Amino acid sequence: MDGLVLLANSAAQADPTSIFEPASPPAESIRTLAILVFVIALFIFFVVEFILFYSIWRFRRRKQAGGADQAGGDPTAEPPQVYGSKPIEVAWTAAPALIVFVLVLVAARTLWEVKPDVPTPSPGDNALYVTAIGHQWWWEFHYTSYNGEPLDFITANELHVPVGDDGTPRPVYLTLLSADVIHSFWVPRLAGKLDLIPGVTNTLWFQTTEPGLYLGQCAEYCGTQHAGMLLRVYVDTPDDFETWLANQRKPAVDDPAVAEGKAAFLSESCINCHRVRGTPAAGTYAPDLTHLMSRETLASGLVPNDRENLRKWINNPHDIKEGCLMPAFGLSPEKLDLIVDYLATLK
Amino acid sequence: MAVAERQLDMASQAAARPAWTAVLHDWVTSADHKKIGIMYILMGTVFLVIAGAQALVMRWQLVYARHDFVSPDVFNQLFTMHGTTMVFFVGMPMIIGMANYVVPLQIGARDMAFPRLNALGFWLTLFGGLLVYFSYATGGAPALGWFAYSPLTTKTFARSAATDFWALGLIVSGFGTIAAGVNFVATIVTMRAPGMTFRKIPFYPWTILWTSVQILIAIPPLTAALIMVMFDRQLGAHFFDPQNNGSAVLWQHLFWFFGHPEVYILILPIFGIVSEVIPVFSRKVLFGYEFMAAATMAIAFISLGVWAHHMFVIGMSRTLDMYFAVASLLVSIPTGIKFFNWLATMYGGRISMDSPMLFCMGFLAMFLIGGLTGIMLALAPFDFQLSDSYFVVGHFHWVLIGGTLFGLFAGFHYWYPKATGRMLSERMAKWQFWLLLIGFFLTFGPMHISGMLGMPRRIFTYEADRGWELWNQISTIGAFIQAPSYVIFVWNLVWSLRHGRPAGDDPWDAYTLEWATTSPPPAYNFDQLPVVHSRRPLWDAKHPDDPDWQYE
C-alpha cells in the first residue's frame, strides 16, 4: 500500500532524476558546486561573447558609397597592424589562472564532502551497509549490516533504506561490485554516480531525511539492455524499514495451496539461476525470488510486478526486455499458470 | 614557362579527356601531397555521410520514450560505429588531409618529406576504416561504445568477430596516422623555405607540428592496448580479463591516455586554421604570435597528463581526483590565451564576413561554450553527476562540431579556391552555416539539460516519467535541421567545381605562401622556392614599404 503511494509520489515529481533536486548531502554539495560554476561560466560566457559580437559589429567592413569607413580613411587601406603586447598577454593569462585557482579550491572542498572516509559497521551507528552487485542487466543487493547488527539476505533491483532525521542520520554505504562488466550506480538525487567494476571494490555513501522513491539507472554502458537496467531506491520510515527487514530476513512463504506450483517451479531449470530461500532453488546467476512479491516492479524496473506481467515475463522475457539473459522456456500454459501461482505467493 | 605548360596541358585535356581508368590510376598511385590530401578529405566526407545517417537513425529511435524503431542491439552498434567513425574516419582524415594539402604549400616546400610514406599513411587509414566496417559482415557491428570498456571486449561478452575487425581496423588506421605524424614532423622541421625559421613559421604548420607530436605519443598506446585486446581474444591472454586478475581499469587508463590527447589532435589544427583565417579577414596580423605559439605547446604537453578526468567515476583516491581535476583546469589557461588573442586580432581590424570568417565566428561563439562545459566536467565532484550522462554527449559534440567541424568548414571555404581554382558559392555557404548553427543548437543544447535531468548516455530508450522526452524531441528536430546543411555543403563542393567563380591565385588577399602559387598549384607547387623574411611573406610582398620583418 505504501508502495502505491510512493509510486504516485514519483509520478508527481516532475524531474525525478534531476541533479538539481538533491535529497542527500553528496548530491547537495555537488549542486552547490554546480550553481557556483554555472555563475562563473555564465559570467565568462557573457563577457567573451560580448567582446566577440561587439568586435564583429564595430570593426566589420562597411562598404559605403562615400568610401569613408569607420577608420575614417581609405576603405582599401589596411588597419594598423598590432603585433602584440606583453602586459596584455600577462593580464589575460593571469585572469583565467585566478579563476582556475578559485575553482580548484571549491572543487577540493566539495570532493572531500562527497567522498568521506567510510567507517566500519559498529553497534548503534544507525548505518546500513549493502553490497550492490551489478549484473547484466539487473542489480543484486546483499544486505550485510544495519545499526551494527549483521544481516544476510539478498534482494534485487529495489533498494530499501531507512530515512534519517536531523537527530539521527541513517547513512547508507553501498559496497559496489560487478559480476560481469562495468556498471554504474546512479541515483542523481542521492549521490553522484560510481562505477561497479569487476575486480574492484568501491563504496558509495548517501543519506537522506526525505522518505520516498528515488529513481536512477545504470550509467555505464554494459551491453544490450543497458537502458533497461533501472534502479529504484525506496527510502522508508524507520518503522516501515524495520517491518520490511523483518520480512526479508524470513525464508520464503511455503503456502500448501500452491504446492503443485512449487513442484512445477522446482522441476524446471528456473532453479539453476534463481534462488528461493528455504527451497532447493539456490541459483545465484539471476535475481533472488524469495520475496519476489515484495517488489513493485519486474525486469529491473521496466514493468509493474503484477500477475499479468509475471506471466508474460516467464512466457517470454524478451517480450518485455529484448536481449536479456533469461531465455524463454516454452512452458505449456498450464505449467506457466502453476508457476505464476506459486511465485505470486512469495510475499 | 610553367604556366604555359599547364595551359597547354589543360588544352590537351579538353581536347581528349583521359579515360576514367587513367584518372583513377593517376589518383590511386599518386604520392602528391595535394592529391593525397584531397583523397583524405573525400574519405572523411564519405564517412561523415555514413556516420551522420547513423546519428539520424539514433535520433529517430529516441524521439519517443520506449520508441521501438530499432532493436537495442542495432542501436548499440549504431553508437559504437558512429563514434568510432566520426573520430577515426572523419575527424582525423579531414584534419590530416587538410594539413597534407596546405602545410607543404604554406612552408614553401614542393611536397612532404616522404611522399610514398604519405600515400601509405592514407591507404592504411582507408583500409583501417574498411576493416572496421567489414565487421558488419559478421552479422553486426561491435556493440561496445567507441571507448570499448573492457571486459565488454572479451570473448565472453563479445563473441562475434566484429570486435576483432574493429580492433584490427583501428590498429591498421593507427599505423596510417603515425605515418602521417612522422611525415609532418620531418616535413615541418626540415623542409621550410629559406628564411622561414621556427619563429617565422605560419601558425597552421606550427599547430600541425604539435598535433603530430601528440599523434606520435598518443596513438601508440592505443595500438598497444588494441593489440592486448586481440591477444586476449585470440591467444587467451589475460590483460583485461578480471576473471584471471586482469584489469578492466588498465584498459581505461591506456585508452584515455590516447583518448584525451586525441581530443587535442582534433582541435589544435583547428586553432591553426582559425589563426590563419581571422587575421586575413580582419586585415590584421595575428595578435601575440609568440604567446599563441607557446600556448599551443603548453596545451600539447598538459593534455598528456589529464587523461583520467574521463575516469572520475571509477572510484580513484581523492588525491588522484584532485590531481586530474587541477591538470585539466590548467588547460583552460592556454586556451583562454588563444581566445583573447583571436579577439584582439579582430579588434581594430576591418572584418569581412566571407564564409571562412563566418565559420570562424561560429567556431569562436560555440567553442567557448564547449570549453566552459568542459571546465564543469573537469571538476571531479560535478563530474560524478555529469559523467556518462547526456551532458557529456552535449559537451563533446559542442566541441567536436562547434569546434572541430566549424573550424574544418572554415578551412574548406578558405582553401577550396586554392585547391580547385574556383570559389565556393557564398549563397550556399550561408545556408549551410545557418542551418548547421540552428540545427546544432537545437540538437546538442537540450542534451545538456536531459543530462542534468539524469539521462545516461548510450541508452536505446528511456522511461516516460523521467521528464526527458521533450528534450529528446527537440534534439531530434535539430538533427533533421542539421542534416540538409551537410547536403548543401557536399553539393557546394561539387557544384562549384564547375560553376564557381574563378578564384585567381590569391582571392582573399592573404598572407601566406600557398597564395603565392597558382590555383590549383602545379604538382611541384612552386616554380622557384620562395624566400621568406617574416611570418607573412605575402604581406611583405604587398607592402614593401612597411614589411613585417621589421617588427618581429
Next chain:
Amino acid sequence: MSAQAVALPTPPPIEPERTLPPALWGTIAFLVSEGAFFATLIVSYITFLNRDITGPTPAEVLSLSLVAVTTTCLLSSSFTIHAAEKALKRGALGGFTFWWAVTIALGIAFLAGTAYEWTGLIRDDGLTINTNLFGTTFYTLVGFHAFHVTVGVIVMLTILGLALRHKVTAQQENAIAPVALYWHFVDGVWIVVFLVVYIIGR
C-alpha cells in the same frame, strides 16, 4: 602606393638553417612513437607484477645468467654498429662490412638466446601467454622487443647484401644512420626491459 621615391627597407640576409636530414628526423619521430608503444607495454608489465594467484612466477622460471649473456650481446652490438658507421664515414668499406656483420651476428645471438629461453619456459615450465598474467605480459613485452630486433636484423642483412655487392658507399651515410639509430633504440629499450623484467620484477 609609394609614389615618392622612398628607399624600401631591405631585409636582413638569410642564414641557412642547419638541421638533420629528413630521414633522420623521420626516424626520430618514428622512434618517439615506438618509445610510447614500449612504454605502454612496460607500464602494463609493472601493473600486473605480483598479481598472479597461480604460478609460475618470474622468480621461479627466469634465468639471469642466460639473459646476462644475451644482454651483453645486444649491448655490445650498439658499439659495433657505431664502429661500422664510423668506418663508412671514413670510407673504409671493408671495415664497415666487417662491423656490420658482427652487429648482425650479435643480434642473431640475442634472438637465439631468446628462442632458447622461450623454449625452456614453454616446454619445461609450462608458461605460455595464457597461463597467467606473468605469461601474458612477459611474452607480449619481450616478444615485441624480439620482434623489433628481428626487423632490425632483416634490414641489416639487406644492407649487408648490398654492401657485399659493393653498393654501399660513404655517400650513403644518411641511409645507414636511421638504421643505426633504430638499432640503438632497440638496445635502449632492452636496457629498460632487462631492468624491469629480470632485475626489479624477479
